[in-house]
Amino acid sequence: MAETSRENGAGDGVSVCPPEPRGTQRRFVDTAPLLACVHCGLCQDACPTYVETGREADSPRGRIHLVRALEEGRIEPTTEVTRHLDACLGCLACETACPSGVPYGTVIGATRPWIEDRRPAAVRAARRALASLLVHPVARRIAFAPLRAVGGASLLARAARRLHGTRAGSLLAFAAAVPPARGTPALPGVVEPVGTPRGTALFLPGCVAETLFPETARATVGLLAAAGVRVRVAHGSGCCGALPHHLGRADDARARLRALLRSVGGERVDWILPSAAGCGAHLREAGHLLAEEPAAGALAAKTIDPLVLLARLGLPEPRRRIAETVAVHDPCHLVHGQGVREEPRALLRAVCEKPLVPLRESELCCGSAGTYNLTEPDMAARLLERKIDAVVASGAQVVAAANPGCLVQVRSGALSRGIDVRVEHPLDLLARAHLD
Amino acid sequence: MATGVLARRLRALVGDDGVVDADDVLLVYECDGYTLERAAPELVVLPRTPAETSAVVRLLAEERIAFVPRGAGTGLSGGTLPLAAPVMVCTSRLREIESIDLRNRRLVAQAGVVNSWVTRAVQGDRLLYAPDPSSQTACTIGGNVAENSGGPHTLKYGVTVNHVLGVELVLPSGEVVRLGGAVEDRPGPDLVGFVVGSEGTLGITTRATLRLVRAPEAVRTLLAIFDSVDAASEAVSDVIASGIVPAALEMMDRLVLQAVEQAFSAGFPADAGAVLLVELDGPAAGLEEQAEAVSAVCRRNGSREIRVARDEAERALLWKARKRAFGAVGRLAPNYCTQDGVVPRSRLPEIVRAIAATAERHRLRIGNLLHAGDGNIHPVILFDERDADEVRRVIEAGHEILAACVALGGSLSGEHGIGVEKIGQMPLLFSPDDLLAMTRLKAVFDPEGRANPHKVVPDAKVCVEARTPRRQAAM
Numbered sequence: 001m002a003e004t005s006r007e008n009g010a011g012d013g014v015s016v017c018p019p020e021p022r023g024t025q026r027r028f029v030d031t032a033p034l035l036a037c038v039h040c041g042l043c044q045d046a047c048p049t050y051v052e053t054g055r056e057a058d059s060p061r062g063r064i065h066l067v068r069a070l071e072e073g074r075i076e077p078t079t080e081v082t083r084h085l086d087a088c089l090g091c092l093a094c095e096t097a098c099p100s101g102v103p104y105g106t107v108i109g110a111t112r113p114w115i116e117d118r119r120p121a122a123v124r125a126a127r128r129a130l131a132s133l134l135v136h137p138v139a140r141r142i143a144f145a146p147l148r149a150v151g152g153a154s155l156l157a158r159a160a161r162r163l164h165g166t167r168a169g170s171l172l173a174f175a176a177a178v179p180p181a182r183g184t185p186a187l188p189g190v191v192e193p194v195g196t197p198r199g200t201a202l203f204l205p206g207c208v209a210e211t212l213f214p215e216t217a218r219a220t221v222g223l224l225a226a227a228g229v230r231v232r233v234a235h236g237s238g239c240c241g242a243l244p245h246h247l248g249r250a251d252d253a254r255a256r257l258r259a260l261l262r263s264v265g266g267e268r269v270d271w272i273l274p275s276a277a278g279c280g281a282h283l284r285e286a287g288h289l290l291a292e293e294p295a296a297g298a299l300a301a302k303t304i305d306p307l308v309l310l311a312r313l314g315l316p317e318p319r320r321r322i323a324e325t326v327a328v329h330d331p332c333h334l335v336h337g338q339g340v341r342e343e344p345r346a347l348l349r350a351v352c353e354k355p356l357v358p359l360r361e362s363e364l365c366c367g368s369a370g371t372y373n374l375t376e377p378d379m380a381a382r383l384l385e386r387k388i389d390a391v392v393a394s395g396a397q398v399v400a401a402a403n404p405g406c407l408v409q410v411r412s413g414a415l416s417r418g419i420d421v422r423v424e425h426p427l428d429l430l431a432r433a434h435l436d
Numbered sequence: 437m438a439t440g441v442l443a444r445r446l447r448a449l450v451g452d453d454g455v456v457d458a459d460d461v462l463l464v465y466e467c468d469g470y471t472l473e474r475a476a477p478e479l480v481v482l483p484r485t486p487a488e489t490s491a492v493v494r495l496l497a498e499e500r501i502a503f504v505p506r507g508a509g510t511g512l513s514g515g516t517l518p519l520a521a522p523v524m525v526c527t528s529r530l531r532e533i534e535s536i537d538l539r540n541r542r543l544v545a546q547a548g549v550v551n552s553w554v555t556r557a558v559q560g561d562r563l564l565y566a567p568d569p570s571s572q573t574a575c576t577i578g579g580n581v582a583e584n585s586g587g588p589h590t591l592k593y594g595v596t597v598n599h600v601l602g603v604e605l606v607l608p609s610g611e612v613v614r615l616g617g618a619v620e621d622r623p624g625p626d627l628v629g630f631v632v633g634s635e636g637t638l639g640i641t642t643r644a645t646l647r648l649v650r651a652p653e654a655v656r657t658l659l660a661i662f663d664s665v666d667a668a669s670e671a672v673s674d675v676i677a678s679g680i681v682p683a684a685l686e687m688m689d690r691l692v693l694q695a696v697e698q699a700f701s702a703g704f705p706a707d708a709g710a711v712l713l714v715e716l717d718g719p720a721a722g723l724e725e726q727a728e729a730v731s732a733v734c735r736r737n738g739s740r741e742i743r744v745a746r747d748e749a750e751r752a753l754l755w756k757a758r759k760r761a762f763g764a765v766g767r768l769a770p771n772y773c774t775q776d777g778v779v780p781r782s783r784l785p786e787i788v789r790a791i792a793a794t795a796e797r798h799r800l801r802i803g804n805l806l807h808a809g810d811g812n813i814h815p816v817i818l819f820d821e822r823d824a825d826e827v828r829r830v831i832e833a834g835h836e837i838l839a840a841c842v843a844l845g846g847s848l849s850g851e852h853g854i855g856v857e858k859i860g861q862m863p864l865l866f867s868p869d870d871l872l873a874m875t876r877l878k879a880v881f882d883p884e885g886r887a888n889p890h891k892v893v894p895d896a897k898v899c900v901e902a903r904t905p906r907r908q909a910a911m
Contacts, residue, residue, distance in 0.1 A: 035770035035771070035820075035821075036766070036767070036770075038471075038762075038763065038766040038771065038772060039467065039468075039469060039471050040469050040510060040571065040574075040762065040763060040766075041468070041469060041508055041509055041510040041571065041574050041575075042510070042571060042573060042574045042763070043574075044508055044509075044510075044574050045508070045550050045573055045574045046573075050528075053453060053529075054482050054526065054528035054529035054531070054548065055453070055456060055480075055482065055528075056464045056465060056509060056526075056528075057456065057461045057464045061464075062464035065463060065464045065466075066460075066461070066463070066464060069460070069463050074463070075460035075463065076460070078458070078460055080458040080460060080461050081458075081460050081461060084461065097573070098763065099699075099760035099762065099763020099764060099766070100763040100764075100766040100767055101699065101763075101767055
């Protein structure tokens with residue numbers, strides 16, 4: 001494409017339109033979703049990292065620009081470039097904001113494995129280890145065991161407060177935020193509904209959620225039974241692949257999703273219920289992620305967040321009401337990944353004595369974002385501070401967060417700052433009102 | 437000074453993460469919302485405070501380096517394209533609302549504050565900031581001041597210049613001047629009015645004192661469906677002639693309607709030729725009668741259906757369809773270019789016909805979004821940037837549409853500014869003497885020509901008719 005030099009003496013190197021795409025050979029991503037971006041910038045202020053740094057390379061539009069330049073071979077994945085792509089939380093707030101329907105998740109999802117392959121070997125190995133640790137059933141238990149043993153300990157929380165603002169403080173707060181092991185009994189294989197059966201659901205206990213939040217899993221199953229759902233628990237169904245997917249480990253992620261499909265794809269159920277919003281968002285993309293498997297589309301279509309199903313079916317009158325003031329934090333993979341905003345609020349309104357308290361920037365990521373708080377601790381800490389500021393400003397006594405990652409993250413933030421706010425899963429709050 | 441040295445000195449002023457100087461990352465600053473022309477700066481600096489901004493500009497002045505200011509980069513005329521300006525100064529980290537004075541209804545915002553945050557900060561007190569460009573969830577107050585931004589509600593409330601009481605401006609020398617202030621109608625020339633709309637060519641706005649208006653007691657939003665743009669345009673003229681001043685009076689044509697329907701399922705009939713979105717606001721008493729009167733005018737002009745938003749949710753859906761229409765149209769083709777021109781309201785049917793003829797002549801698809809109430813047109817030209825011939829035709833079509841606006845007694849820009857996009861058309865509207873006067877005025881603020889060079893006013897040394905950049909591109 002011609003370069004025009006302005007004869008009024010201005011702007012050497014002003015090019016009219018971008019260079020031609022390099023032939024038909026594709027590096028890693030289709031150009032169609034990239035071209036859908038019209039560069040309007042409306043996504044920018046929805047992006048947590050742009051809001052924090054003000055740098056456009058940390059915004060969705062900037063990242064799409066970088067991805068396109070990488071795809072077209074204008075630039076290479078240098079440390080400088082990948083830094084900005086790694087800083088993406090994958091929260092998909094930009095998809096909610098985008099008027100042009102740019103499938104940002106698809107774009108970044110296709111880019112990450114390509115970048116992963118081009119990282120220095122040592123970095124790649126560390127990220128692989130992290131992915132395996134979190135999704136491997138035995139390794140994960142061993143890794144979390146010390147946290148579970150000391151979890152919630154007030155000593156830890158005190159130490160974390162003293163070290164607030166340091167990396168060590170964040171780690172201590174994280175440990176203190178993990179719920180302590182209470183010897184929760186394992187879930188039964190099947191839970192029969194109360195009253196008239198309204199359908200059968202397959203509950204995927206998940207990986208991290210099951211290890212850290214067995215009580216929430218029990219609450220989920222109990223509430224569903226109360227709503228008339230027969231629940232089968234898919235013990236040992238393993239990781240759905242969402243975590244390795246976010247770490248750019250595409251083959252690993254696909255293999256796990258395929259394994260899950262093989263183990264549960266044939267089940268004759270009405271709904272498939274993930275235990276974490278991140279898994280839900282991932283499973284609802286299964287048809288696209290495993291395009292070659294016809295059963296993947298069916299799995300995706302049946303996947304529904306437990307809160308959405310409960311809101312749809314309705315729960316009986318609560319046995320008791322929650323007296324505290326409650327604010328709702330919107331986990332990214334629920335609100336942006338699945339468009340779920342109203343259901344948790346509707347369910348909570350029905351059990352709370354007082355009206356829900358508005359939470360400023362409730363849809364802005366808390367910095368947890370899968371493994372983000374482990375791979376990008378600095379930005380994660382900045383976003384957490386921002387979230388806690390909003391929580392403090394809301395004056396709420398309880399923050400409801402419907403995702404295990406957000407729970408630990410926001411709880412650790414509250415502990416570090418020493419504020420008197422409880423952070424709970426809405427399903428646990430509902431269980432308190434309906435089951436206990 | 438070598439870029440490396442400059443970067444080091446700037447980092448000392450604004451912090452390590454406040455300077456972007458890696459070539460491969462600088463690419464993201466090569467264009468704003470206007471993507472037809474691109475040029476990346478050599479360095480981007482992001483000060484954190486107004487004081488840091490003036491320190492940055494002072495350093496640039498010492499080194500005689502030209503700069504281009506940028507807010508959120510949502511502009512649509514290429515106003516932030518760095519031309520002979522190696523350094524871009526971004527105000528995106530100046531994000532503080534410094535003070536809110538509810539009793540006197542004014543607020544001081546830093547340049548990087550996003551437009552919609554202003555209203556969000558005061559809506560609990562039933563106040564709002566009136567200018568509402570479609571990009572209001574992302575664009576900044578600094579950018580709004582530079583472009584004198586408008587929006588659908590400018591018909592009743594006026595544009596940015598009517599809502600800025602004062603600005604703090606960092607002159608290209610680095611010196612800070614405060615123009616205007618908390619009280620209105622200060623004696624002497626209206627320097628605030630001169631700065632608002634100057635597109636960053638006089639310096640960098642770091643703070644603005646904004647006027648807040650009372651949120652209307654009641655709002656009625658209605659949508660009238662017409663078979664043709666002509667009929668809808670007649671209705672627009674008749675509504676205004678009836679003495680009613682709606683808060684907003686917007687028109688969308690068939691192509692836009694289809695795109696919006698596809699994207700948001702707002703319930704627009706696929707065969708409609710045009711719709712008018714009319715919003716009336718004010719005291720609750722009498723509003724219903726006004727809505728009735730507007731409906732009657734629309735029906736008299738052949739509107740086949742009129743819908744009144746029954747609640748806030750329905751109103752929000754209608755406005756969402758309008759505010760996000762550009763993006764929706766963007767789904768129809770890989771790229772689009774939004775034009776911005778003005779005609780006298782009574783000439784709307786003529787300009788829409790002229791646009792249709794232009795589209796046909798250049799084999800292009802052009803949809804029309806119009807702030808019909810004040811004659812501000814936004815033809816949206818669809819294209820594929822990979823097709824060089826099509827790009828050339830888009831540029832030519834844009835020229836022809838703007839020339840048609842001027843020929844009908846209108847103007848080159850309603851709210852997007854001149855930027856680089858329309859600089860070549862300025863002589864259609866202004867004589868060489870006019871342009872020279874503008875150049876001299878700029879020189880009072882910027883004698884060395886270092887603030888956003890080669891924007892708005894064509895260079896006097898150049899024969900502008902033949903040497904516009906876009907025309908070169910088209911040749």
